[in-house]
Amino acid sequence: MYRTKIFDHVILLFGVFIMVAPVVVAFMTSTHEAADIHRNGLSLTWGGHFVETYTTVLTREGGFTGKITGFNMMLNSMILGLGFAVGKIVLSMMAAYALVYFRFPLATFFFWVIFTTLLLPLEVRILPSYEVMNTLKLTNTYTGLIVPLLASATGTFYFRQFFKSVPDELLEAARIDGAGPFKFFIDVLVPLSRTMMAAIFIIMFVYGWNQYLWPTLMTTDEGFFTLVRGIKQILLVWVGSNIPDYNEAFALAILAMLPPVMIVVIFQRWFIKGLTESDK
């Protein structure tokens, strides 16, 4: 067996340092006052203004219209992240179910059509997508924020591969047991896919949470602002004769990081299981 040596630990610790240090700096800096930060730059020491800054960030109504709080933004991000992840899983599971278990003409062709959409990420099709949403009067709605991002070739592909690895006998046994297509999906496939769903949920939640470009385009109403946008907003709004509220921007960044981190930590075990072994 390979025994880890000191040098291996040095490499690992170096990696940890690179990953964690910026977060620590951001957190520590966020506890200082804006003026301090402006004078002294980033800080590695405790500034002592943790409670004020974070309370302000979460509750003060900011923005041009003054009706969006950090808490609201967090809620918006949560809706976007959850809607995005759940929607993607539901949609791609159903697509994969159709592709794997139903014989219809050109099934393989359709699969490849879905697959080639990997080459068309949102950034490429952003103008037509916006045009469609605008025509449908869905700008400044959660529907408009979430729906255009739901189609997922990656998710469909994962679930297709997974369904293909489910033994055919399971379907046959279910058919003899009197389960129709719907029952088989709900009673057998969905429970079997739990770990897969968890894995995809994490990836998609983080992806949705971190969306910046699409929400920026879709929402002009500040009531729909997400955290990721809010960070930028703070720095923009108070620029002028005032010192930008660096501390609040950092605090918001830290807050924006928390939910994805928590999701990963909570689902980590399932995530690894979903990607490495299947529950068959």
Add this chain to the structure above:
Amino acid sequence: MAAITIAEVSKIYHGNVEAVKSVSIDIEDGEFIVLVGPSGCGKSTLLRMVAGLETISKGTVTIGSRVINDVDPAERDIAMVFQNYALYPHMTVYENLAYGLKNRKTPKAEIDARVAEAARMLEIEPYLQRKPRALSGGQRQRVAMGRAIVRKPAAFLFDEPLSNLDAKLRVSMRGEIKRLQKRLGTTSLYVTHDQLEAMTLADRLVVLNGGRIEQIGRPLDVYHRPASTFVASFIGSPAMNLIKGQIDGGSLHVGLYRIELGGRAPVEGPVTVGLRAEDLKLAGVGEDAMMFQVDYVEELGAQRLVHGSIEGQPLTIALSPETPLSGDLAVTIAVDRLHFFSPETGKRLERGTSFASEAPVETHRLETAS
């Protein structure tokens, strides 16, 4: 409980591949029928057509009095046991057993009663709350059978249910399936490639080859009167020896040996001769015999299989382990133990019906020129 009639059923796949060719079997109520054959002979396809997992290209399948060609598998009143068990991995044993009943809207109390009964019968009561993952292969197989039993179907369909078990477990499960089937009296159709399983389980066995029925019959009938060289070489272990011979003037010639058939020769001309390994005996002193050149010996404990040849034609003989072995053995066989097959079609050639007695074989070494 019901009779099953399979009438001229064919399965034709894309590109005109005929996997099952006009097969007809009448299965009586409560009968245990085993479909046996090598892989690719169409036995599983036939079973799956009865189950409704494959469409029937031609012919009809009747269960009870109902033609079920276009009936959904769930409505056919059958239950199936799969080779890899096909248990739902995320459900407990109890849920696995209950799932089919639940889908049929059986009242909860009755489900409980039936599951309990099946669990008692199969001795899986302690595992009812476990997941299949936590069970051994044999226990999983029991659960799979339990899933069939709770439904109280008209027929059980078994698709090589014991192939995934180790040899010892297979033997005990075999016995259990037989006992269970006798006790429940449910018509059963069982697919296997293992001739021993087929012999021990079947009321009647159906030997399939290349999508056709080679022979249907009770195990011993098939063993003692194989209908073709295929059946002869497939049923029985070791396989029946098949050697080339020639019948001239009422006696059989194998190489330089001549065996008098006592006026009961089936045909004149070349034949394929079948000899069971256990029918070949060591010749006593003074008996006419054929010389058997020993090649190698397989020791099985209860018997020993001696491989070798007579007149250059390979042969296997089953002897008791006490028999002393030398390089060459003088062997003999009773005439009525010989099987004859047509060398062209492989079909069995019946001899004259006037069997007298177990006349000792008369073998003569022909005088050779040199």
